[in-house]
Amino acid sequence: MVRSPFFDKNGIKKGAWSDEEDNKLRAYIQRYGHPNWRELPKFAGLSRCGKSCRLRWMNYLRPNVKHGNFTKEEEDVITRVHNKLGNKWSKMAAMLPGRSDNEIKNYWHTHLKDRVRKEQTVLKNEQSKNLDEPHDVNPKRWPIEKENPNLINAEQEVEILSVVLSSSSSTSESSPTSLSVSDYEVPCDVTPQLSDSFGNIWFDEPCLPDEGSIMSSSDYMFSSLGLSDELVSQTSSEDYIIDDLVLW
DNA sequence: AATGTGCGCAACCGCCTTACC
DNA sequence: CGGTAAGGCGGTTGCGCACAT
CATH class of the missing domain: 1.10.10.60 (Homeodomain-like)
Incomplete structure (x- = not known):
């Protein structure tokens, strides 16, 4: 092999x-x-x-490294981050405790790339059919955005997520803002919803980082994203719905 | 049963970034 | 500020295995 x-x-x-x-x-x-x-x-x-x-x-x-099948939730995270950031395997690895960038990269090329491409082709065809009938790309999001005009658009989402992901220090003065990474190209009926089984990967499973200390998967995610404890503690659980990857 | 073919994945390679002097 | 070393990242490769013919 x-x-x-x-x-x-x-x-x-x-x-x-x-x-x-x-x-x-x-x-x-x-x-x-x-x-x-x-x-x-x-x-x-x-x-x-x-x-x-x-x-x-x-x-x-590494002691905490995972091998074997990726869960639906992990696939969804990879797909969504890839849609926003491209081949940023290390960023994805930072969001998936126990997965290495190499493994994620391999999994993308062997399992996800073609599947996502097919899904997007199907979606494009459907959208071109319905060109004369403008409709909400993500019906779940629009009502929320209409209620809250401060929410950001897709371009801003990518920009902010890039900064958040690449940042190594917290932005403690930032006010709690809904950071949505919802996927406009792959709608919710194509990609599985994370929120249903949200707890499975982000909260239930303890994770052992290199240093040997135990932290929850959610702690690991926030620490890997450079979010401070204070900032995370300000956050109510409703604010980081991984369905749309609302981080805080 | 033998051979061909494609897939999956561990490991390599080269470039870029960061840290240090 | 420039040079160098080390670490990190992403693309690519090589080969064993499973499946098809």
Whole structure:
């Protein structure tokens, strides 16, 4: 399934990792951490380059890393974020505790890409049929927006989400604003709704980050998005409906 | 049973960003 | 401010496996 092991001209081992190598890397990092990836293989007794060690740890050996089938909710998050941001795998990984960017990327290419493309083609055809009859793209949203003129449009949503996702520090002075990432291209009847099983992935399942501390999936999401505790605590649960990815 | 073909996924590669001097 | 090293990210590749012929 993977490249057969071999040594390059510098004596660096490439290709599939053996159990022995995995054990060495795991044992070393659990004991000493990974302050310097480049030096790590030397001290851990591995004939690998630092990059290879980092990749193996991040994608496979980390204690909290998940393998196997993606849930419907995870698929939905990937689809929605991809619609807004494109191939930002690390951003998606930050929102899906236990999933690596590599795994998300692979899953997108092998499972989701074609499916989403088909869904959007179907949608486009339907929309072109109904061109003469303008109607709400997302009927669920419009009543809310009409009630609240302060809500933002689709372009602003992408911009703000990009900032939120890339931000490493909180914007504590920001007032609670509804940040919707609802998908205008894939309506709610095409993509499954997250809110139905919202608790499953964001709140029920504890998550173990690298540091070893336990935090809830929702804490993990907010911390990975750079949202401060105070800001999160101001937030009522109704405010971050993942159905539309309203973050706060 | 043998061979061909496509898929899935771990790992590699190169570029970009960040940190440090 | 520029140079360098290290980390991180996204695109691509190689190969084992399952399924089709």
